[in-house]
Amino acid sequence: MGVRQVAAGLLVVLLCLVTAGCWDRRELQERGFVMAVAIDLAEDGQAGGSALESYTRREGSKPLRLSVQVLKLTPSGGGSDQPKGEGKTYVLSNTGVAFHEMVRDMLGQTSKGLYFEHIQAILISEAVLREYSLKQMIDFWRRDAEMRWRTRIFVIPGEAREVLSFQPPTGEAGGIFLAGVARLYTRNMNIASAQTDLGAISQVLDAGGDAILPRLEYKDNKVKVNGLAVFKKDRFITYWDEYTIKGIRMIRGNLKSAVITLNCPLHPGYGVTFEMFRHNTILEPHVEGDKIYFTLNTAWRGNISEVACQQYHDTLDEKFQEKAEELLAEEITHNISYSLNIAQQAGVDPMNFARYLKAYEPETWNRIKDNWEDIYPTIPLYVKARVSIQNVGEHK
Known part of the structure; x- marks a missing residue:
């Protein structure tokens, strides 16, 4: 081994010693x-404050x-000096x-x-x-x-x-x-x-x-x-409130799970509960001449998780499931429309209509962006909701 190789090896060892550890190390x-x-x-x-906090x-x-x-x-190990309840x-x-x-x-x-x-x-x-x-x-x-x-x-x-x-x-x-x-x-x-x-x-x-x-x-x-x-x-x-939040999240499509309870149309005061475990939601802007509108297609799949009036229903019956799916789709549509109306009245766009329009219809956006505050409250949203009941749980 030549002198150069030895010198290079020593230099590597020296650099390892110098650069080992964290330069800004501080004990926990x-x-x-x-x-x-x-x-x-x-x-x-301020009544509970202190002049020292200034x-x-x-x-x-x-x-x-x-x-x-x-x-x-607190110290590691079996014991702790921290007083109980503190x-x-x-x-x-x-x-x-x-x-x-x-x-x-x-x-x-x-x-x-x-x-x-x-x-x-x-x-x-x-x-x-x-x-x-x-x-x-x-x-x-x-x-x-x-x-x-x-x-x-x-x-x-x-x-x-x-x-x-x-x-x-x-x-x-x-x-x-x-x-x-x-x-x-x-x-x-x-x-x-x-x-x-x-x-x-x-x-x-x-x-x-x-x-x-x-x-x-x-x-x-x-x-x-x-x-x-x-x-x-x-x-x-x-x-x-929470009901408005639900509708906004339905439009934004950021749901991973959801629970919706309906009043049974045949037995008022009793609820039928549906748990969504999968959905496909697509929000799209459309421009037809001077008309701007949005469509929302949302398809939900899930299970019946609770039926308070179960003694009156056979949840495996196709007619019961079809009626429940219809009512659930109506509730989703109503919740979305309610929340959009609240948002448009306030002139607030948490559903990101402006962002969608800018991304998918840039020419239209450039034409109307200066008047967006006036246009946004008038934009309609057409909702198509579909619900599919996959199971009724461990008991019919």
């Missing part, structure tokens, strides 16, 4: 893992209050005009650096969104490289900071629990959390679309994702 116990953040107006909840600014104005939920790390997180707060500045000033309240790589939820109070735009409230979170774009965003009717004190019955950190609730939208039509994380909302706002976010209620140490916060572009306007 030295990190303060932020699970969730809450944004409120500074004057809200800092001096030249102008003196501190209109916003940022609170962070930090994970408590939460797994603690909360830090600060007031100011810029979130980055508030985060840095919070380091005066903790012995651990705040680490946002695992943030799960951003909670924004309704009061804040009536004063500021949604873009202003998420700007820092989508610029910072530590943030994750799958972070869930919620709108809180009351004080957002209160939710950070929530102790989930599952024993996990509150931010993790809330993100888990949001992910269950695949099985719950009433949860409007499909495509409402930080990344999806950023794309909607960058494209000039209308944002929608799940509404989160907190009371007596209980939480529920309940309703939909509606935005015109990035300005909050109102809330919509």
Whole structure:
């Protein structure tokens, strides 16, 4: 082996020694893992606040209050020094005009650096969104490289900071629990959390679309994702209920499972429940001269999951199934029409009609885009719904 080969081998070994490990290594116990953040107006909840949760600014104005939920790390092994009944997180707060500045000033309240790589939820109070735009409230979170774009965003009717004190019955950190609730939208039509994380909302706002976010209620140490916060572009306007959410999700086609209950036409007060496990939904724009309209073809397949008046019916009977399929298709059509009417009256387009028209009929879009606000409420949607019952469960 020549001198050059030996020198090259030594150089490789030396480089391995120099570059081994992580250049920014920090021990786990030295990190303060932020699970969730809450944004409120500074004057809200000041009775429970502290003069320490602030800092001096030249102008003196501190209109916003940022609170962070930090994970408590407990020793590994068989035991834990954490008192029974105590939460797994603690909360830090600060007031100011810029979130980055508030985060840095919070380091005066903790012995651990705040680490946002695992943030799960951003909670924004309704009061804040009536004063500021949604873009202003998420700007820092989508610029910072530590943030994750799958972070869930919620709108809180009351004080957002209160939710950070929530102790989930599952024993996990509150931010993790809330993100888990949001992910269950695949099985719950009433949860409007499909495509409402930080990344999806950023794309909607960058494209000039209308944002929608799940509404989160907190009371007596209980939480529920309940309703939909509606935005015109990035300005909050109102809330919509669960029935409206269902229709919007039917149009958007982001359902993986769905449960629909009908009142039995022969036995009022009794319900027949259908569980959808597969669907094919196609939304298409059409242009005929000056007329613009949309069609929605949706085909659902699923099972009868419950019949409250089962003693009066043979669910294996073809006539029963055909009638149930007909009524279910009518209910789907009605729900879609109801939700579209609510959206068009508000001038909000969560179904992405504008995006579809721009993609499939670009010439028409270029011609009408300046008048879209006036045209959108007049656009009809023709719905064709079909339902196929595949099974009736383990018992007829």
